[in-house]
Amino acid sequence: MANMAQAVRMALHYAETNYDLKDVFGQDVGAPLGGVFTATQGVKTAWNSTLDERGIIGMAMGIAMTGDRCVAEIQFADYIFNTIDLLKIAGNTLWCSNGNFPLPMTVMTPVGAGIRGSVYHSHSFDAWASRLAGWKVVMPSNPLDAYGLLLSCILDPNPCMFLKPKALMRVRGEELIPGEPADEKELKAMIDAPIGDRSKWKPKWPKLEEYLVPFGKGKITRSGDQITVVSYGRHLLLCNDVADLLKTEGYSAEVIDLRSIYPYDWQMIKTSIQKTGRVLFVNEDTEVTNFGEHLAYRATTELFFELMAPPRVLAGKAVPGIGLYPSLEDASVPQKHEIETLIRSICAEVP
């Protein structure tokens, strides 16, 4: 099975071959490195930009303005903050121009903690991104969804934000990408660049097929009827683990992988909450004006009389950064035991 970095790489290759994707660029995105997580290794249209996030986003907007499709990378989401007005403009260009200037561009950036990345390699961006009107925002939790969501982003005529959970870049999936060889060693030999001199290396791409994950469509990863747990990205896997653990004790948690942050699958969330009467939203962005708060607000206002317990949000602490030492990082972003404790607590509540 491919890992997420390989899945991203294969999606980019598929898009440059089949969707006329013309530029994949950002710092260290081109040869020889192929991205700090190797997610652009061997991609034909990949090139190295200047060390200038505003230049990267501005350039992407210009390329998109001509109708050419591009994927621009900000090396870590921690460094995307100085582009916020350009992101805002990218989101409002169509709206401000009376529908005349679509921007078919994708920005991808690694997000979140989990690799001991310290203050400036651990930021989340999902809550921030959800406020960028005019953008579509996605975040995969596994390689197959990464492949399918990235292709949807590249095909879409609107600006799309593809958030890569950096802690999952080396995590393998449970489902094959269409066309991917079943043997992961075979895949590695085909598309992973060798250590050392890569000047003559070229990838041998598998015969990939189109696979699209539509925007606004979540996925139920664990079925249950006692509590709904909604997450995405890295924390989705933690929620799955906790659901499996608690199942052995008789708990029945339904876990939803939202996949698409905006637009989002409210119908799936709503249907599940109507069944369970309880809901927990889990993500690692900071807790004040967190995206989960929006969902909790909606669950409260629209489903109040069907709830057995108040909706909850488990998110990152509202601290200025993620401290490097493990005790600091672990105290700053939701941990598995916190999810478990909260699920037990919510399930114990009765009206």
Next chain:
Amino acid sequence: MAKAKKTAVKAASKTATKKDNFGGLNSKVVIQMLDLMIKSRVLEERLIKIYRAGESFFWIGGPGEEAWGVPLGMLARVGKGLDFDFMHLHYRCAPTVLAMGVSMLDSIRLMTNRATDPSTGGRNFSNHYAFPDMNIAPVTSPLEVQYPIACGTAHAQKRHGKKSISVVTGGDAGTAEAEFASALILSSRKGKELPVLITVQNNKWGISTHYDGQHGENEIADRARGFNIKSRVINGNDPIETYLAIEEDMAYIRKTGKPAFIEAHVSRLYGHSSASGANQEKNEVDPVKDFEKRVTKSGLLKESDVKAIWEKYEDEGIKALEQARTEPVPTADSIWDNTYVGSENADWRKF
């Protein structure tokens, strides 16, 4: 109106006098230039009157930049798509867009926020144009973001290979923004130079802050020289000098695929915007009046011919306003339109 047209055509057939050969430009071009400069001034003064009459909320525009903007618009390769030039203009660009073929009526529709305003559908300030059929990129209120965007369109144009170029305009104060430096860097990378005409209209003011309070460099053009960009400083209040400089630099860019830089010294005749009163500054050079004198002194046109041009456009401006007044304003239920392409639903209440 018909009389004025006939007079202009008759005059255009004359050759320039020996006293003033207008840089060798064809007299037809000289007269067209004056005609468009007057048109632009009449339009801007009409827009200010519309604001003062309470028929608009705000005015910002470009009276004082006619001698710069008109030649620029006349020299642009106008059309849609990569075969043609892309124009990334700031909000003092009325002279340029009029010279490219935008109508006074469409400018007044924008000023009065009509639903029929083709640029923004009534959503944005005056002179914030967006015309896809002429590659006039959406004008933004944030300053200087247009500079790296222009590098993006230039990148796609270079790949397209049809010698089209990107043009970017902006003010002197805005050169302090990071994106200005981004564009100098992006456009001048060795072996990856971009076909972009980078320009600055130096009117010596950033709202109320004088040039001397912001700049330490001798000339803004010095910054471009530091990147080995062909650079010059011109008197942007002289349309002949401007025309010849732009013509030469556009030819250079089309031939070499490399950038060029022009710092044009211009006037700001009515202050920053309506927020600062929009009153005429008596101590600034008036490029329209100066050129008018020069043309009549040369004998190309008589004073009565020039008067007829003013009257022609006064009449057009009044008629355009009368027309715009009859047209609908945006409806409240249109706020979601064009958030996404095709007005795909972006309202979370309907997810």
